Amino acid sequence: MIRIEKERIDEFIRALMETWSVYAPARDGKNTLFAPVEDPAGIDHGIFNTDKSPKEIFFPHSEVLFEFEGGEIKKVERDARPIAVWGLRGCDARSLRLLDKVFGSAWQKPDNDMFEDPYWKEKYDDSIIFGTACNEPRSTCFCNWFGAGPHDGAGMDVKVVDTGEAFILDPVSEKGKKYIGSLKGWAEATKKDVTKMKAAAKEADKAMGEVFGMDGIQEKMADLFLKPVWNDIGAKCVNCGACAFICSTCHCFDVQDEGKKGKKGKRIRIWDTCMFPIFTMEASGHNPRDMSKDRLRQRFMHKFSYFINNYDEHLCTGCGRCVIVCPVNLDIREVVREVMACEA
Ligand code: SF4
Ligand code: SF4
Structure with a gap:
């Protein structure tokens, strides 16, 4: 040292x-x-x-991946x-x-x-x-x-x-x-x-505040997928996306081409979020997550269930940014407590 x-x-x-x-x-x-x-x-x-x-x-809000011109990258x-x-x-x-x-x-x-x-x-x-x-x-x-x-x-x-x-x-x-x-x-x-x-x-x-036990949250989240608890929690959210954009672990993105199609331009990666209604909008107009509660549930499922399935860890580090920034005071800690207290 x-x-x-x-x-x-x-x-x-x-x-x-x-x-x-x-x-x-x-x-x-x-x-x-x-x-x-x-x-x-x-x-x-x-x-x-x-x-x-x-x-x-390391993962900029907007990043040019490459430029293209006349078939050349x-x-x-x-x-x-x-x-x-x-x-x-x-x-x-x-x-x-x-x-x-x-x-x-x-x-x-x-x-x-x-x-x-x-x-x-x-x-x-x-x-x-x-x-x-x-x-x-x-x-x-x-x-x-x-x-x-x-x-x-x-x-x-x-x-x-x-x-x-x-x-x-x-x-x-x-x-x-x-x-x-x-x-x-x-x-x-x-x-x-x-x-x-x-x-x-x-x-x-x-x-630091008291530790809240997270044991079993992955299974709990899966059991509660179709339960009304998400209606109540989701009703508060205005889907502004601030929590995801400010989050140090959220990492959804979109890829777009700018310029003359197939001629000259650049391919750009930009942040996106599952909290936005058009994130899952399909070309047909059907949206599998068309309700606010579906989108909010997705964010929590990703952090406390799917990510653990894929990578053995929660997708949250307790930085508290989303707690500070949410305009409707939707506190991730309260949501976790509510979910854990809910009967499956
Ligand atoms: S507390 Fe967790 S979910 Fe909220 S911004 Fe930090 S890492 Fe993201
Ligand atoms: S910051 Fe709050 S209101 Fe905005 S999308 Fe996140 S949970 Fe919903």
Whole structure:
């Protein structure tokens, strides 16, 4: 573990920028998000988990996949430097690992030929994630429902702990250990630092709400598929899609071609969501999910049933963004509690 006094953090980030394209928390008007770093002095290290999730770094809201002209496909040139993310919270680091199960290498096994998304892999595989432990979790945080905690390092390459006067960099993955091992000119963390880190982790754990047991939710969701509970929950939802777009794990997308059909143009991938009525609209006009409750149920089924079937994990990390953003105060934690309390 190394220690970086706060007055030297810009120096550390500047060195990182020599090799990596660095993203860090920033303010954009009233919103907070991850932005490319041009000047380390502009990083706001005090931002908690950003309003907009960092999935955009690897899975942009709108991404040109390729261009075409006269039957020729042209690859889009991108920044060739690998990506370093600074200041990612534990829930978001785990979200990226979940998305890597869908798009990348995390769920690939030697004996299967599951699809790998080259646009995700070219960014995520070479990246390095510096995650920041949460010393003061919010009331909307519930990462502890999923076996994690505010100082959890899963999904990070290096865990960063703020001890007040310094940042302590604690390598987690092999990549993180290699990187930290290669650094010169930084002091080792002291015993006092380690004591402070442990105390901060303990305080942060205490600040979290009670853990809600999720055992059996997958079966429960399946049993309740046709039950009226979804009518009541779905009646509140206005299908604005904000929860899905802000979510660090939702990953539905649409693919569209722009330009002269078959002649010159570009193929674009853009975010989409199962909360929108036209998401499942068929050419015939039939919509298998034409009711609001059907769409809301789909989002919950995906997170707490289908994803577990496919990838052995919940598709939620308890970041709390959807709780904050929903205009009708539809709280995912309340929905889970209601579903779990319901008789099948
Ligand atoms: S469903 Fe809500 S709490 Fe869970 S990861 Fe998405 S935004 Fe965060
Ligand atoms: S943010 Fe709330 S109202 Fe909007 S789609 Fe999500 S659950 Fe429905």
